[in-house]
């Protein structure tokens with residue numbers, strides 16, 4: 069309880085803000101203080117939730133994002149005005165692209181100073197406009213409680229997303245008598261659009277007559293918690309499924325109906341199955357250009373059904389014959405009731421044939437250098453779907469997406485839409501805080517690891533047992549690969565001339581670490597990484613010239629595989 | 633194709649930025665945007681005229697509907713709305729030609745809003761088509777300056793003042 073004895077029952081805006089967070093059930097906040105939020109941090113001193121001080125605001129934003137993806141709850145991040153707020157930008161954009169529920173609270177210069185180029189003033193409201201679901205600049209302390217209640221409601225309902233609340237310093241210091249919170253009513257906002265019977269009936273009808281239906285799964289399945297309904301729907305109707313990064317694990321990767329990743333670095337059999345399908349069932353995905361590089365050569369013979377909670381996604385990139393607006397869990401539950409299960413042996417035989425004929429290519433393991441894929445495979449074998457796997461962005465991310473066997477939702481966290489290097493380490497940290505009961509393994513490139521490396525300090529400080537595997541190919545592998553294929557091996561600014569000693573760096577942060585260079589050592593090293601207590605790091609030195617295959621070049625259709 | 637959209641939004645700081653930001657970010661062509669108070673001080677009505685291909689036009693309403701501060705988004709047909717626009721047009725004109733212009737103004741019910749020796753400012757109120765006609769009529773003279781409000785529209789059925797929106 070805060071001492072209010074000499075304020076006549078009045079409380080500061082900062083205290084009211086903290087109380088609103090407590091009311092929203094917040095357990096953990098990630099953030100970084102500064103002058104314009106010092107009053108807020110004073111109130112946090114008495115808060116019931118934990119505040120994790122990161123080493124960079126970007127780290128705090130990604131950590132809140134990792135926490136949210138791992139738990140399904142709203143992640144909370146705080147930063148000071150000006151530079152603190154602008155450091156959140158990449159984290160907000162990352163969360164916005166992947167529909168991750170976040171509430172970001174930023175300090176702002178006093179309302180009287182706004183617009184005067186005051187010290188540490190930045191228009192974060194304007195800056196965050198296109199990268200949030202919604203945002204607020206609070207100009208009246210009386211509205212703080214209400215705005216925060218709205219922010220949490222909006223972040224965690226409908227199509228999830230980040231909400232930013234900018235709070236000027238004088239709003240934090242204002243003294244007022246807290247008003248009882250009113251229920252949140254936002255006219256015109258429909259987070260759970262009512263299902264339309266005609267849309268569902270048409271979908272059921274189309275399914276009945278489809279001989280080669282294919283489910284294309286996106287983050288909406290994860291967000292709506294529809295994995296059980298999905299499992300029944302796919303297995304009872306013989307529908308093979310391809311899952312994007314955002315849906316990995318919602319349907320078990322080791323099931324015969326699972327086709328793995330679609331698109332640019334997807335399996336050939338997933339892409340060929342899409343191409344041959346007569347009915348694409350897009351479930352909470354959005355036909356991103358990394359999946360459908362060329363919408364005309366995506367599924368030329370298929371009718372397209374698109375189920376999404378966000379009506380604006382339907383018809384955005386591809387023509388949709390069967391739109392269904394609604395929450396996936398509710399839609400699938402209804403479909404299960406109306407559809408009579410159909411067996412499709414011919415289609416499943418064809419799928420098997422594609423899998424036999426075009427398996428994922430794996431490099432031979434008998435060379436002198438470690439193949440990056442072997443590290444990822446060893447991690448998959450050692451964790452068996454029981455861990456949360458977090459990746460950064462680049463080649464290692466694609467190998468992880470291809471090779472990690474995920475069997476449950478929220479166990480594979482990766483920046484899909486924005487492709488943010490530097491996401492992995494802080495997100496792994498946030499995931500571990502949200503799920504202390506699960507092992508968390510970070511698979512990270514040597515480039516991206518250096519983009520938020522400072523968070524090793526936070527991990528050490530809180531003794532978070534994150535297991536870090538650096539897939540160290542000595543280069544910006546994904547860029548180098550494109551240069552090899554499409555720019556005549558002109559490796560412009562993609563291969564370092566000097567690389568830091570990650571083992572020594574980890575040591576400096578107090579994190580046990582080792583380097584592994586021998587192919588024969590890989591699986592033992594992975595096991596040791598997972599079995600040793602506390603945070604651990606292994607720097608796997610791997611073959612610089614390994615490429616992610618298969619590959620459909622940007623703008624290609626589902627059969628336009630690149631042959632090297 | 634062109635489309636007229638009527639938005640009823642919460643009268644909040646920043647709501648215009650949200651609408652304008654959305655249409656620019658998504659790359660829609662905005663012909664005009666007009667915003668102003670309504671009968672309810674907590675609401676603002678915005679009339680947008682946008683142009684683009686069919687897919688874009690379908691998207692724009694859906695995207696606008698997603699804005700949290702948007703209470704209602706309606707595609708309006710001219711037959712379902714009363715519309716109007718105000719234009720101020722300054723033309724260079726010697727005193728002896730004034731009468732010509734004034735008779736043109738009269739035909740369209742335009743008012744003289746300002747006048748000096750060498751120029752004359754007309755205030756035109758009416759449909760966008762009528763404003764266009766006046767401007768065409770003035771084209772042979774030298775138009776020195778012009779300002780148009782953009783179209784404002786009110787759905788005809790808002791006469792029934794639907795309580796559910798309040």
Ligand SMILES: Cc1ncc(C[n+]2csc(CCOP(=O)(O)OP(=O)(O)O)c2C)c(N)n1
Nearest residue numbers: 462463464487489513514515516544545546
């Ligand atoms: C912040 C950011 N900057 C640049 C890029 C472009 N980019 C995509 S992958 C990549 C290379 C990543 O290198 P590394 O982290 O070593 O991973 P690798 O591809 O080698 O596995 C780059 C530079 C990006 N995605 N994010």
Ligand SMILES: [Mg+2]
Nearest residue numbers: 513514543545
């Ligand atoms: Mg690398």
